[in-house]
Amino acid sequence: MTRRERIEQALTAGLAPMQVEVTDESHMHNVPPGAESHFKVLVVSPAFAGERLLGRHRRVNGLLADEFAGGMHALAIHAWTPEEWFEKGGGAAPNSPECLGGGRSSDSPA
Secondary structure: OOHHHHHHHHHHHHHOOOEEEEEEOHHHOOOOOOOOOEEEEEEEOHHHOOOOHHHHHHHHHHHOHHHHHOOOOEEEEEEEOHHHHHHOOOOOOOOOOOOOOOOOOOOOOO
């Protein structure tokens, strides 16, 4: 099972979402092919009702603690209630910004 599949399974079991999308964005970063290290999730669940953004992120991070312990490096989280999702037109999560490379650029001072 891939990390993407394990993430989807953990979020589905823990939040009973009406929508879950897991995107492996590792290819956008300076990591070896197949690294499975950078992900974006869109989770739409009634479980988020009345919960602040920080609480939603903590809940998602808690469900994925094993993945972080196993080498997942970064996770972009879009955790919405069904009402918020419908207000946004029921679309996909926003695009992630371009990776800055995680190091110094060639024109940075040493």
